[in-house]
Amino acid sequence: MAPYYSLEDVKTAAGDDRVELGGKNFNDRLLPWLRTPLAARSFARSVLLELSPGDYFKSVTYGDVACDEYGIAISTDLQDAFRIRGLVTWYVKLRLEQRRGGKTVLLASLHGAERDFDERRAGGPLRVEFELREP
Amino acid sequence: MSQAICSSCGKGTVEPVQKPGRRMRFRNFEALELPASLAIPTCNYCGEEWIDAGTTEALERALADAATKALTKLSEEAIQVLSEHCPQRDLEVLLDLSRGYLSKVKHGKEKPSALLAALLALLARNPERRLDEVRRFWSTGSVGPRLVTTSTASARIGQDEQAASYGY
Numbered sequence: 001m002a003p004y005y006s007l008e009d010v011k012t013a014a015g016d017d018r019v020e021l022g023g024k025n026f027n028d029r030l031l032p033w034l035r036t037p038l039a040a041r042s043f044a045r046s047v048l049l050e051l052s053p054g055d056y057f058k059s060v061t062y063g064d065v066a067c068d069e070y071g072i073a074i075s076t077d078l079q080d081a082f083r084i085r086g087l088v089t090w091y092v093k094l095r096l097e098q099r100r101g102g103k104t105v106l107l108a109s110l111h112g113a114e115r116d117f118d119e120r121r122a123g124g125p126l127r128v129e130f131e132l133r134e135p
Numbered sequence: 136m137s138q139a140i141c142s143s144c145g146k147g148t149v150e151p152v153q154k155p156g157r158r159m160r161f162r163n164f165e166a167l168e169l170p171a172s173l174a175i176p177t178c179n180y181c182g183e184e185w186i187d188a189g190t191t192e193a194l195e196r197a198l199a200d201a202a203t204k205a206l207t208k209l210s211e212e213a214i215q216v217l218s219e220h221c222p223q224r225d226l227e228v229l230l231d232l233s234r235g236y237l238s239k240v241k242h243g244k245e246k247p248s249a250l251l252a253a254l255l256a257l258l259a260r261n262p263e264r265r266l267d268e269v270r271r272f273w274s275t276g277s278v279g280p281r282l283v284t285t286s287t288a289s290a291r292i293g294q295d296e297q298a299a300s301y302g303y
């Protein structure tokens with residue numbers, strides 16, 4: 001199974017800051033770690049830019065909406081840049097929408113992985129590693 | 136420009152909404168109230184808010200402003216309480232603050248840090264005892280005895296002999 005949306009398009013949109021984040025998720029599951037809206041947004045963009053084809057997990061549809069789900073172990077550099085060493089595995093759910101200025105990523109979910117990703121993940125299973133450590 | 140269909144529920148449409156009562160985490164604050172006038176793209180079905188680049192910057196400004204107001208209010212209240220127990224100049228000396236700094240905080244001319252606001256608030260909770268403790272910190276260079284149990288019914292002191300001198 002392949003992602004519904006092109007990862008290249010996702011990264012282009014993230015690089016151009018055409019990203020929208022779901023608010024509940026933003027407030028409850030990102031701000032506790034990232035502390036400010038600007039930092040949370042910057043982190044979200046950085047995670048999107050680190051996604052690779054092997055991180056693709058599955059796609060879901062509800063109503064007219066299709067979303068791709070990814071499970072990613074973010075780099076140590078990214079963890080350190082945002083002072084979240086140890087918060088390694090993240091769950092990402094996104095879709096792309098065509099807008100006047102270009103395709104925009106709608107990030108329905110971005111939060112710490114709550115369970116391991118199984119063999120459906122393109123790059124193989126990924127175990128949860130999500131506990132803050134001293135750098 | 137807001138998305139047509141909400142990516143969270145797939146049912147509603149997303150439009151900018153201004154309303155009171157919305158709260159958001161920010162730095163050390165668990166929840167700060169957002170200005171009612173702040174427009175946030177919101178789903179008319181599930182209520183999900185969608186934070187784009189412009190909204191993020193507006194949120195950052197609004198929350199930073201709300202945080203400053205909250206810290207200033209807390210500091211003002213604490214300074215008022217402490218001024219009944221210690222002249223403001225003496226308090227500035229005790230906390231190694233420049234002359235007139237607390238007056239500026241009190242009148243909104245300086246933005247207190249979370250650290251200073253928390254310190255002033257803690258001192259104001261029990262001014263006589265805690266101001267005396269700070270003086271001891273500076274004279275001894277030591278934290279001294281510590282509470283090992285915080286139960287209000289059975290508070291116990293780590294070093295009983297020293298504790299007696301602190302009047303616990």
